[in-house]
Amino acid sequence: MYWSKLFIPTLRETPAEAEVVSHQLLLRAGYVRQLSAGLYSYLFLAQRSLLKIMRIIREEMDAIGAQEMLLPALQPAEVWQESGRWDVMGDNMFRLKDRFQRDLCLGMTHEEIMTDIARGELRSYKQLPQIWYQIQTKFRDEPRPKSGLLRVREFLMKDSYSFDLDAPGLDAAFDKHHDAYCRIFQRCGLEFSAVEADSGAMGGSQSTEFMVASDAGEDYIAVCEECGYAANLEKAVSVPQSPRAPDPAGDFAPEKFHTPGRKTIAEVAEFTGLPESSQIKSLVMVADEKPVLALLRGDHHLSETKFAAALKAREIRPAHPAEIRVWFDADAGSLGPVGARMRIIADRALSGRRNMIAGANEDDYHLRHVTPGEDFEAEFFDLRQVVAGDTCVNCGKPIEVRKTIEIGHIFKLGYKYSESMGLRVLNDAGEEVTVIMGSYGIGVGRILSAAIEQRHDKDGIALPASIAPFTVVVTPVNRSEPAQAEAAEKIYRQCLALGLDAVLDDRDERPGVKFKDADLVGIPFRVTVGKKLAQGQVEVVTRRTRESRDVPAGEAAQAVAALVRDAA
Template sequence: MAYVRWSHYFLPTWKEEPAEADLASHRLMLRAGLIRPLATGIYTYLPCGWRALRRVEAIVREEMDAIGGAELHMPVVHPAELWARTGRLSDFGPSLVRFQDRAGREMVLGPTHEEVVTDLARREIQSWRQLPLMLYQIQTKFRDEPRSRGGLIRAREFTMKDGYSFHEDAPDLDRYYPEVYRAYERIFRRCGLSPVPVEADPGLMGGSGSHEFMLAHDQGEDTFVRCAGCGYAANREGAVAVKEPDPDEALLPREEVATPSCTTIEAVAAFLGIPTRKTAKAVFYRAGKALVFVVIRGDLEVNEAKLARVLGTAELSPATEEDIVAAGAVPGYASPIGISGDEVVVVVDDSIPPARNLVAGANKEGFHLRNVNFPRDFQTQLVADVALARDGDPCPRCGGTLHIQHGIELGHIFKLGTKYSQSLGATFLDRDGQARPLVMGCYGIGIGRLLAAVIESHHDEEGIVWPTAVAPFHVLVAVLNPKDGNQVALATSVAAHLAEAGWDVLLDDRERSPGEKFHDAKLVGIPVLAVIGPRSLRTGEVDLERRHNGVRSPAPASPDSIQRAVQDLLRTE
């Protein structure tokens, strides 16, 4: 194994702080010469960044192979017809890039590969004897994200490991799913990370069971709830919380009350001198052609992911005032009482049935109704939990306190079931010779995002602090005066011996000042720094320093001594 000379390597570093970077990983990946932007959310990996990415890929491959995965490589361009058959051609919205090839066929750039792998399974799997089967790939994907930010944390073009398992039935998927779960835990641990596994909403992927692996981070875009008492954790999109009811009371007669200029829950509650939890809030959405009227307790907010799941749709958007008026409701004073029509769907949050004598709109400008009660005053068949869990809510499992945390999603695993196999006709002959749809699981890890998350968790004010397992190089040998032939000879000998011993070595032989070299060494963050200078020539020793804790260990310049010293330092993680 040969060492790499920095003077001949493409590793451009920046002293300046990039103005466009708001996350530490984005800032440091730019400054340390790991990535460069081409367009919004689209990056070139420079050689050092590519080496680190390949380290992460190697860990992922090892763990996926260990649970029976077989790697393949699927196209990034897909026929749109496959996506139309599963319904996701429209559900994915504008983040799905669509185009026509020269023959006029509609195509898409793959943001994910469920359709493609299911079509492959449809063609190749005929019998239960071929099951279970796990296929995975590490492939480039593209989603035209509207809010690309944070460098590789939320990019439009990204590298992803996606795996797909195929089973005879749900029990076999249930048996295999924990194996993937544990493999993910090992992957993240080997990368130096400790994410929180949280129960998750499957979203557009569909299916039943789902878990995300969330790295707690104050600037993370995702939010999850966590109970310190019992360990319950869930993505906020699917989190359940206990809604403590008010004391029971007798139902009072409904009455109209004037509420001039009170068009918000807060204004109504303040005007009438009641808490917001004693009101029924009206929230309107458009789902396809239908207007959705959500009735929820006034102190709660609607969880749109839960609502979409209840309605069985991905097409959910806020309704306009025109939509509300067309349905016979009055914006700011809307009431579920008297609302009807084939294109109006009333959804009642489960906080409403146990509540008593609420204040709701009167569908009359300037007026509300006191003592509105469900189901006495209005009815619907759709009663469900569509509320967003809040910080401080009681835990649904132990009654403890839920806390909201921000996080970065590192991986997501799903029990897809037969959603895709039924849509695409992927069947097999079971043990009785009957054709049945394949039962599927899906397992994703964002490789570039994982690399960025490593840096988010392992850096200091001076730069990156690489864990050894994912570091682009293990040892940085810095020669302080590259014009001194004796220093260069010793540094070259040290680098060569360490490389022969199996370490990846970067030799900093640039004609830069010692201060610049030490600055760049901290910035790039190679685990062990070996310094060759005048002292080395005088004492016959090499100064070694461990990046993550600053521990220094001079070692004799002999090959065996340096190899042992480096090995000892790398064990200190």
């Protein structure tokens, strides 16, 4: 294609509304324009990249025997009511009514639709297993769209769904997806981690998330470089660092002492001269409308996911100050387990500790010599959030915490949808059995954003050839030199003949403008046709590394093709 004819609206300056790098660059490089909060138009360049990403996804999905479909985005309430998610999804779902006042929604995901298709058609174990997928726009009424294309209200997802007769079948489908996903992300040039994850509102027994390390991300993962353990922070386990100071030995009774104005763990630590790890942190939570006191070591943080899981609670929240006042007759900052009249659950790191500091449930007073199991009773669970510096439960090496972008998530759904929606087949004994399902998502747009987050520099985007909008740009330096224009045109045609995705920068612009734009847009290879043409030479430049080699003009296209092959 000829650049002069293309719509590539690059910006010299960074638009003010963009905060994260990928967003800034997508706007500056003319890939996207924003219509409204969380709604983006994907312009020519973005669409080319997305099509390449989707082609990779299709190739790998097809390779594991998955079949592509196209499903409605507009969906009737009935199927969501059947699965129970019409209520569960709450405000996250876009809902509307048709002219007959029937309830509809815009699909956030397609478990219900796929299950509905399957239950109408799958009758026999002989038809299993099946893997069906779709690449489509999905909708979520985000409370706060943000970070450019990372959290949006309308987004392109690939979702696949597996149907199996039994658990080993599901395991196989899950593993196939795991492997296919690794290949997809590798081909997209991403550095990623597959981590254990919480299944959340999707339901199901086991799930793995695919995460790309990035400061623009919203998720944290815990990783052990040594043994490969990796988990979402919501779920991660670790061995905490030992308390900073040993507990006082001896069998003491709790003893109240005055701590005027000392409310936070840090203030009490400073006041007592004892480290935070010698304190018991008391958090008042409300789980499914019932008060619960959660206890942690002073320097630890509560994992709300683990807390909810421990109580099997659907909804949890911190208690309001007014509630705390009523229940304890003291304010947050002076609370403790001794004498608390509610369910108490404690993190395992408190098990076996003695003579710690805790709030006295009286404003401006704390207790010393508080011993779990003696001075109060609690149920022990793992409630603690992993922090950097903890050690791995498998190998004892240090755990690292990384900020990440979630680009894929695969779930063993189990029987959640097949049970509620009645998807059953006959097995070889003629008995009716419920089909077991899995679901497997990839955020297509997120791959693009994540790739840019990982691969950019001060000059712009540096995507790998596999997903860059063009593979090579041929740039004549001086258009007024007919020889350069002719040579560039010829090289461009040779690139096309070799199957390279090429663009000829035939704009009547100064060379600096063309170089800057090519760098910004992120075309992996550039053939510069300039003054060395007099000696029959042109330059082949690699965007990422800035490496440049002179080659005879007639061999330039071949040289680029070779570089593309090497990179793949």
